[in-house]
Amino acid sequence: MSAVVAEFRRNRLSLSYVIVVALLILLVVAGGFLSDRFLTWRNFGNLFQQLVVLGMVSLGQTFVVLLGGIDLAVGSLVSASTVFIAHFLEWRPDLLWLALPLALIAATTIGALNGLLTIVLRVHPLIVTLGMSSIIFGGTLMYNKEPGGSVPRGLADFSYAKLWGIPVTAIVLVAIFALAGLWLQRSRSGRSIYFVGGDREAARLNGLPVSRIVVMAYALSGLCAGLAAIFLTARTGVGDPRIGTALTLQSITPVVVGGTVLAGGRGGVLGTLLGVLLVTMLNNLLNFLNVSSYYQWVIQGLIIIIAVSIHATKRRQ
Amino acid sequence: MVTPVIELSRIEKEYPGVKPLDRVDFAVRSGEIHALLGENGAGKSTLIRVMGGAIRPNGGSMTYLGKPVSWQSPKQARAAGIHVIHQELALFPELSVAENILVDAQPRNGLGLISGRARHARAAEILSQLGVKISTHAKIDELPLADQQMVEIAKALVGEVRLLVLDEPTAVISGHEVDLLFDNMRRLKREGVGIVYVSHRLEEIFEIADRVTILKDGQVAGNGPVGDLTRDEMITKMVGRRLEQIYPPRRKAPASGPDILKVSNLRAGYRVRDVSLSVRPGEVVGIAGMVGSGRTEVAEVIFGKRDLDGGTIEFEGRPFDRRMPREAIRNGLGFLTENRKDEGLFLGLPISANVMAPDLAGVTRRGLIDRRGEREIALEQIRNFAVAAPSPEVKVGNLSGGNQQKVLFGRWSRIARKLLILDEPTRGVDIGAKVEIYRIVRNLAEQGVGILMISSELPEIIGLSDRIFVMSQGHVAGEIDGASATEEAIIDLAVRSVDRRESKAARLEQVA
Numbered sequence A: 001m002s003a004v005v006a007e008f009r010r011n012r013l014s015l016s017y018v019i020v021v022a023l024l025i026l027l028v029v030a031g032g033f034l035s036d037r038f039l040t041w042r043n044f045g046n047l048f049q050q051l052v053v054l055g056m057v058s059l060g061q062t063f064v065v066l067l068g069g070i071d072l073a074v075g076s077l078v079s080a081s082t083v084f085i086a087h088f089l090e091w092r093p094d095l096l097w098l099a100l101p102l103a104l105i106a107a108t109t110i111g112a113l114n115g116l117l118t119i120v121l122r123v124h125p126l127i128v129t130l131g132m133s134s135i136i137f138g139g140t141l142m143y144n145k146e147p148g149g150s151v152p153r154g155l156a157d158f159s160y161a162k163l164w165g166i167p168v169t170a171i172v173l174v175a176i177f178a179l180a181g182l183w184l185q186r187s188r189s190g191r192s193i194y195f196v197g198g199d200r201e202a203a204r205l206n207g208l209p210v211s212r213i214v215v216m217a218y219a220l221s222g223l224c225a226g227l228a229a230i231f232l233t234a235r236t237g238v239g240d241p242r243i244g245t246a247l248t249l250q251s252i253t254p255v256v257v258g259g260t261v262l263a264g265g266r267g268g269v270l271g272t273l274l275g276v277l278l279v280t281m282l283n284n285l286l287n288f289l290n291v292s293s294y295y296q297w298v299i300q301g302l303i304i305i306i307a308v309s310i311h312a313t314k315r316r317q
Numbered sequence B: 001m002v003t004p005v006i007e008l009s010r011i012e013k014e015y016p017g018v019k020p021l022d023r024v025d026f027a028v029r030s031g032e033i034h035a036l037l038g039e040n041g042a043g044k045s046t047l048i049r050v051m052g053g054a055i056r057p058n059g060g061s062m063t064y065l066g067k068p069v070s071w072q073s074p075k076q077a078r079a080a081g082i083h084v085i086h087q088e089l090a091l092f093p094e095l096s097v098a099e100n101i102l103v104d105a106q107p108r109n110g111l112g113l114i115s116g117r118a119r120h121a122r123a124a125e126i127l128s129q130l131g132v133k134i135s136t137h138a139k140i141d142e143l144p145l146a147d148q149q150m151v152e153i154a155k156a157l158v159g160e161v162r163l164l165v166l167d168e169p170t171a172v173i174s175g176h177e178v179d180l181l182f183d184n185m186r187r188l189k190r191e192g193v194g195i196v197y198v199s200h201r202l203e204e205i206f207e208i209a210d211r212v213t214i215l216k217d218g219q220v221a222g223n224g225p226v227g228d229l230t231r232d233e234m235i236t237k238m239v240g241r242r243l244e245q246i247y248p249p250r251r252k253a254p255a256s257g258p259d260i261l262k263v264s265n266l267r268a269g270y271r272v273r274d275v276s277l278s279v280r281p282g283e284v285v286g287i288a289g290m291v292g293s294g295r296t297e298v299a300e301v302i303f304g305k306r307d308l309d310g311g312t313i314e315f316e317g318r319p320f321d322r323r324m325p326r327e328a329i330r331n332g333l334g335f336l337t338e339n340r341k342d343e344g345l346f347l348g349l350p351i352s353a354n355v356m357a358p359d360l361a362g363v364t365r366r367g368l369i370d371r372r373g374e375r376e377i378a379l380e381q382i383r384n385f386a387v388a389a390p391s392p393e394v395k396v397g398n399l400s401g402g403n404q405q406k407v408l409f410g411r412w413s414r415i416a417r418k419l420l421i422l423d424e425p426t427r428g429v430d431i432g433a434k435v436e437i438y439r440i441v442r443n444l445a446e447q448g449v450g451i452l453m454i455s456s457e458l459p460e461i462i463g464l465s466d467r468i469f470v471m472s473q474g475h476v477a478g479e480i481d482g483a484s485a486t487e488e489a490i491i492d493l494a495v496r497s498v499d500r501r502e503s504k505a506a507r508l509e510q511v512a
């Protein structure tokens, strides 16, 4: 946690954080007025539960965006991983200890492959990951068209476990974010992401192992997608080849709302965490108000455009 | 009294922690060349941005051609006849020379479409008016920096100009190009254009300017006709103290010991044809030559930024084959590139990160970067090089040009334990800091570091080098001892061998 606080103090974007926090407070207050079930422990428990998957994927996306790239394969990768996990566990529920690491390794490898392809082929990451996304999606559907598989009780229980009323998965998520913040700010490899994202040629001339860093960032995004898939499978109990589709674009919203610049080199994970909170809370409130999901899409679109333009004007000043 | 083209009065500008302009009065008459002098960070570029509408002042007023104005955008100022050539080039690297020159005034044909042929014809006309030979079809990022600067200057000749503002245009050009620029400035002056001129080379001020305004810490420290001030008085007003000795004493005995760097018959691309040179530990070796003679490319090959086509490079007696910057840095090399903005600095990151970039390992304790250690090193380098910045957390992109250069120096002087390659090290640096940089370069040499310095400023090459290699058209035209070198001898080598080769080519043509 101290790492997150340190980042807050040091990061030049702290003003943008203030804006997001103000929006969050506004939302909580408005929510309290509009619905009497919104400001309850129960609802916050649910909310934290909902936030885990988006949080994980957005974290991975943050690394890649900081690097100046983008990962459009995360959604398909999450879907594919849930399918893998659920079917593997249906086959051998006793091999949980093997299934989860295997899923993570596979997801990380596919992420690394994305990074490697952007370097070797010198193709824009938008294209590489878009292509990869399509390949994974198609591949998964070839194997399995409908949701299926199952998970053992233990894993399902874990996804609903609570500590002092807070879902354990949410605690794990925050811990992972804190670690990621520490890593980005205080480790050589983490800091290097900012260098490569800030200016790739300059990074090369400063002797940084640019290719290695690029591959690492995409690999981490893959790893995060794998972790998100574990949470998701645990909660839904099935592997669904379409479940992650919307996540690709959804994962970008919290990143840019949190002030990370699409061009790379500026931003951080604290902003993303706040962004995830904002998006999730908004959707949660809209659900309470029985706003149709069509409007929710529209509102999310508005948020992303407004947030980015606020950050941009702040920077121009 | 002639009415001024532009008159600024009590202009103020403030950023968090700095006040680059503090009640500045400044006026330019028509038909005058007005020099703006001051240390790095004195506020020159900021004042220029105010005149050109790039930023809005926090206070004060401005009259232009007798009317009060307050620009809302650069475009508005441009339309009113103010053309600014900013310190950092504003060209589109992927577009052609012609497209860049006519960026605001693309010629159209009868259908209202942009006409490629008319564009190239018009661009070529402007370039020939300027007196330079650059292909209008060339892409900007294929051109040497000096040519890019000339393209930037050509842009100023396109429309009608009443006030021309040049922010350190000669930082990246030299010799012949400077003469061309000055000829054109004099012509515009005769046509009644008011010109603002910024440069850290004082000789140029005496050559071209009529009047001068000196800024110090955002305030006007003096102004008047150029003839009223001596060089020393100008320096004293700028720096706030007298400068006694510019160049530190050269080494007494010639450097001995084995070469730290030995380059033999190097070939790379079409600019490096046959280069052999060497550097011994503790020695400052200068590379002189005209822009485009292949000096920068030689440095890039040594550092591993550019591939070589032939020849050998030996470092400490061993062949140096793992050709990448990473390996060079690991071996104790440093390379301060000539183009700080595109090749070296992370403009969006703070000073501390920029200083430490090649040496993160040096501040890592038990796997974590030691923030305090990092900050201390950055502070030390800020002090060593007198960087004008309130703290090491300031983004490098917010520093003045000269101060960015000092940050680069702070970075590489720490890292280069064995050999430091400097490409135009004092570009855009003020006179006080130059003296400081020369002292530090000499100090490094005394500690045993070999220095390879490329520079277009001959006084600097002569004043600092122990040995000088003169390059011409991709060849080493000769080697001169630093202590006895003269500008004439260097120019002679740089030019004469060109003539010889050209006349040889001419003879061959005649035979054919």
Ligand SMILES: Nc1ncnc2c1ncn2[C@@H]1O[C@H](COP(=O)(O)OP(=O)(O)OP(=O)(O)O)[C@@H](O)[C@H]1O
Residues within 6 Å of the ligand: B015, B016, B018, B019, B020, B038, B039, B040, B041, B042, B043, B044, B045, B046, B047, B087, B388, B389, B398, B399, B400, B401, B402, B403, B428, B430
């Ligand atoms: N956008 C900005 N944000 C914060 N500080 C700034 C910004 N722009 C300029 N400054 C500060 O204002 C001061 C004046 O800068 P300016 O670029 O005008 O100097 P200069 O006289 O042109 O110097 P140089 O000779 O190095 O080009 C510097 O201390 C600089 O760091």
Ligand SMILES: [Mg+2]
Residues within 6 Å of the ligand: B044, B045, B046, B087, B167, B400, B401, B402
């Ligand atoms: Mg300047």
